[in-house]
Amino acid sequence: MNHPTPLAELRKPLPEALLDALRAVFGERLSTTQAMREHHGRDESSYDPMPPDAVVFAQSTEEVAAAVKLCASHEVPIIPYGTGTSLEGHILALRGGVTIDLSQMNAVVAIHPQDLTATVQAGVTRKQLNAELRDTGLFFPIDPGADASLGGMAATRASGTNAVRYGTMRENTLMLTVVTADGRIIRTGSRAKKSSAGYDLTRVFVGSEGTLGIITEVTVRLYPQPEAISAAVCSFNTTADAVNAVIRTIQMGVPVARVEFLDENGVRSINAHDKLTLPEKPLLLFEFHGSDMGVAEQAQTVQEIAFEFNALGFEWATRPEDRSRLWQARHNAYFAMLQMRPGARAISTDCCVPISSLAECILDTQADCEHHGIIYSIIGHVGDGNFHVLLMVDPNDPEDVARAEGVNARMVGRALSMDGTCTGEHGVGLHKMDFLVQEHGEEAIDVMRTLKHALDPKNIMNPGKIIRW
Amino acid sequence: MNHPTPLAELRKPLPEALLDALRAVFGERLSTTQAMREHHGRDESSYDPMPPDAVVFAQSTEEVAAAVKLCASHEVPIIPYGTGTSLEGHILALRGGVTIDLSQMNAVVAIHPQDLTATVQAGVTRKQLNAELRDTGLFFPIDPGADASLGGMAATRASGTNAVRYGTMRENTLMLTVVTADGRIIRTGSRAKKSSAGYDLTRVFVGSEGTLGIITEVTVRLYPQPEAISAAVCSFNTTADAVNAVIRTIQMGVPVARVEFLDENGVRSINAHDKLTLPEKPLLLFEFHGSDMGVAEQAQTVQEIAFEFNALGFEWATRPEDRSRLWQARHNAYFAMLQMRPGARAISTDCCVPISSLAECILDTQADCEHHGIIYSIIGHVGDGNFHVLLMVDPNDPEDVARAEGVNARMVGRALSMDGTCTGEHGVGLHKMDFLVQEHGEEAIDVMRTLKHALDPKNIMNPGKIIRW
Known part of the structure; x- marks a missing residue:
């Protein structure tokens, strides 16, 4: 399709x-x-x-x-x-x-626990890295849901649930080993936490989706495992209340580690898929990292904010197994949703907007979905202003597909008018090339094209992705 | 000279x-x-x-x-x-x-307090921005010491004392307006907190030192003013103890907002310049940001670490005027040092190394300075592994200059062998072009040169800086 x-x-x-x-x-x-x-x-x-x-x-x-x-x-x-x-x-x-x-390039090259860095081959997955880190007291926070490879995560500038606190692959990649389009091997930086040494080659390749070179090794930042972790779930009668509670939390600078939104369709799907009994209402999932005292303080503040926005409750999940179950359910949301319409495929959207516009962007998009009778759910890394609409379509029904793409296009237009972006973390690939032009304008796209032509003059590196030649 | x-x-x-x-x-x-x-x-x-x-x-x-x-x-x-x-x-x-x-381009274009962003013309200085922010409850943390313009700070990928907690211009620049080498005007991103929308043009220009285009507007991230701030000074008998206390603090993940080191020469110079009476011993200056409870907890942890490394005391500065006086003295260190050798000029170095190598890098460099009888001081943003040696030289004495440059070159070699960088925050300019090649290798420099040739084919943008044509 x-x-x-x-x-x-x-x-x-x-x-x-x-x-x-x-x-x-x-x-x-x-x-x-x-x-x-x-x-x-x-x-x-x-x-x-x-x-x-x-x-x-x-x-x-x-x-x-x-x-x-x-x-x-x-x-x-x-x-x-x-x-x-x-x-x-x-x-x-x-x-x-x-x-x-690159999946056989799965060696952890070096862990420097005292420097809070790890260097891995591109095929190492985030779960593998975290398993290897277990005894060091450190962890690698970036979590896009899928157990993706670190090479792929760097190539798409991935982020996910923890980004609100720890940043994305943009902030957490210290250096790369890259094979250029003519087969040379370069190292793009050092293990220093910061540097002003010339052009930022690391960030030229982070997010370049294989179109400028092939990432073969990645050096990332690590973090001490927090002394305390707690999680909470919190339902609301309306999407607006849930999202406005998040906006207030971020504006107050509460350093939440995760804050995820699921609309009632999303909650219904994971209830069915993961045999949970969450209220089928707009839901926020929070995770707090810090000292015992710090976590308690954050949670207290967030709870107060939630009740200010009419939360229906604030339920704790302090036991690790309860937390894991919740987050696993959250990560299953994509597959759970697929089961809500057998035979359907999901078109996943990925807007990210400045936080104050988030509620408006989500509500208008919901209204648009409802208006067109689309089966959908909305899940979001709302602390960053990032959300995904999963639009369930019959791949054999062109009208159905067109309806969904219409919702997507209008949502992107809405996000761009709010000074946001067409993709917070999934990347451009094939699907968002036109949106990219709409977002950046022809002049900036032309500068991107200049980079592509300079670094890949034969157009052999993953051609046809991100920008047209 | x-x-x-x-x-x-x-x-x-x-x-x-x-x-x-x-x-x-x-x-x-x-x-x-x-x-x-x-x-x-x-x-x-x-x-x-x-x-x-x-x-x-x-x-x-x-x-x-x-x-x-x-x-x-x-x-x-x-x-x-x-x-x-x-x-x-x-x-x-x-x-x-x-x-x-660009100093007359000093308008604050827009402050979006609810999104924690500000857009300014390139000539706005950091102090001006913070003055304009005063009533919003927000602040812009990046503080390189000088009251630099935000355009210049973006162009050199500046950072300074707060970077250990808040990051550098790399992490805090959301988007730029740039005039390209052929006079086109582009916008490099959006105000979304994260984005995977194509090549990271923002970070292509951040740190490019005017050699790829001219930054005319900068959009930066803002932060809520912390509920509580406290500062402390802490002297040690040895540099090793002071630096090792910092290393431990970072490895434990204490979110200190600032941690600055001054060696005894540095302390002596600011005592003289700012009429202070600090013990003329290696010194750490800490600043803690957070809730009242969070600040107290951080300070307690750091104090324990400091005493573990034989601190000679841990003195509080909770009154804003005491804090300002201390930080002003720290910022004056460069000028204070100039007065220690009338008629001299300062060569400032800027290595940054992975944190576990910091003590060794500083101690070996101190020994080298002492061995060559150079008048120097060491000050550092040590929480990031970044330090500056101010080497005081007689500009009319070529041997004196050569001695200092020898110390600098050996220190850079040392930092690179530790997987560090020749410049943590000052940039390359004219002075570090050879070091840059040493750091990145000819192949990576050639990729940088490819970018330069592609974006500035006539070599008219600040020519002769960063890399040789």
Whole structure:
């Protein structure tokens, strides 16, 4: 459904010479089977698969560089692949080419607990890293829901539930190892917490979605595990009350670690999926990190704010297993929603607006969904002004799809008019290229294009994503 | 003293046609007097002045764009100028050209207190912004010491004393208005707190020191004024004890707002300059922000750590006037030190290392200074692993200068071997171009050069800074 022209005319069979050369490097770790290609031509977006012509499994930065050099010499597209959990078609092989699967680059290169840093290969997932950190008393906070690879998270500038307190991959990536479009290997920074040493190459590549180079190693910041953690759930009669409570919390500078919103449709879906009995009303999930005293103080403040906005209760989850169950349910919201309309696919939106406009943006979008009779739910990292509308559509009904895309487009227009962005954390991929132009304007897009042309003059790095050539 | 060749051969008189065209735009706000040119050819570095050929005072982004277009058509260098407080020769007119003084672009464009953001013209200084914010209950934390302009602070990726808690200009700049090298006006982002919308143009220009474009407006994050602030000073018998106390504080995740180190030379100089009576021993200055309870708790923890590392006392400064006096003295350290050796100039270094290496890096550098009989002091934003050695030299004694530069070069080598950076916050300018290559390696520098060539193909934007063409 709903895919752009796969540019079949630009799709040529891979040269035999390239395949032979790749086989010499990767041996059994090169695959051209249909099953393998299809697996790598699909993400969690609503797009139909677009398989690459071949897949190689890299085990080192040097192997990635070798693959890039070979593909560059044949001007064949290269697509990096981590866990395939992106939501905007990032890893679809629009023009064919070679997918470099980085999942076997899953070594934790170095943990420096005394410096609060870790360096990992791009294929290491966030859960793997946190498992390895368990004995150090430290943790890596960025949590986009999926157990994504750190390479992929850097490439999409991911964030998620903890970003309101700890920032996103933008703030938490100290440096990268990157293979450039001509196959050179560079290090983009140092392990110093701050630096004014020249152009910020780290942040040139963070969020570049594989279109400027391939991230093969990531050095991230770590944080001491908080002395105390507590969580609370809190229902409201109206979305406006729930969101306004969040806005007040942020404006008062309460350092909440997480604050998530689910509308009543979202609550209903996770109740069904995770056998919970939450009131089917707009819901906030809070998590507080700090000292025992600090957590108690934060919770007290937030509770007062919640009741000021007519909260129906404020229920604690201090036992780790209760907290895990709640957050797991929150993370399942996407899949839970899919079950609310069997056979449907979800179009996921991702606006982020300045916090004072959040309630208005959500309410207008809800009204638009209701007006068009769409099955939807809204979940959000509301502390950052970021929310997702999951629009459930029948992929075989073009009108249904068009209705949902209409809601999305109007919501993006609304967010941009509020000085917000079309994507808080999912990235642009294939799906938001037009929104990106709308957000930045032709002049700024042209500066982005200048960067792309300069760093990838043959247009072989994940071509056709983010901006048009 | 100590300046690179001013590239006199590249210095041509300004074409009369350009001067006429600039005069048509700027009228009386164009100056070619020697006094004005010399004023704009000097910063707070140890370099001799290198004046531009003309200075224009811009009052709008459109005027900046007009000046850039005119200079571009004549291939004449353009240098942006804020308050002239840079430390690495950033605003010296190495090849002549036109300096665009942005100090008259000093309007606060918009404050959105409910979103915790402010948009200002590039010439607004941090003190001016904070004065305008006073009634909102918010503040802008970045404090590099000098009352720098926000445009200049963004251009050098500045930080300073509060960065340990609030981050640097990298984390706190939401978006910029930039005039590109061909005179187009772009906006690099939105006011959303986070975004994955395409290449991170904001951070391409933050830290680019005027070499890729001219920043004309800056949108920054604001923070609620903390409910409580307290400060404390704490002396130690040894530098090692002081620095190790900081390392432990950071590793434990105590959210200190400021933690500054002064060695005994630094303390002696501010005692003399500010008529203080601090013990002439290695000193830490702390500031704590939070709730009454949170501040008390942080202070208690830090006090315990300090005594564990043999602190000689822990003295409170809770009255605002005492705090101001202490921080003013800290900010005066540079000028105080200048008075310790009349006629001398200061070479200021700016390493930043992963926190666990900080004590070793400082101690080895101290030993090196002592060994060479240099008059110096060390002050540092030690919570970030960042410190400055002020090396006092006789500008007319080449051997003296060479000795100091030797200390600097060895210290940078030491910091890089510890995975640190040659500049935590001052930037590269003229002074650290070789260090930058040493830090990043030729391949990464080449990627930076690719960006420069792509965004400034005529090499007219502050040419000769950061990287060699």
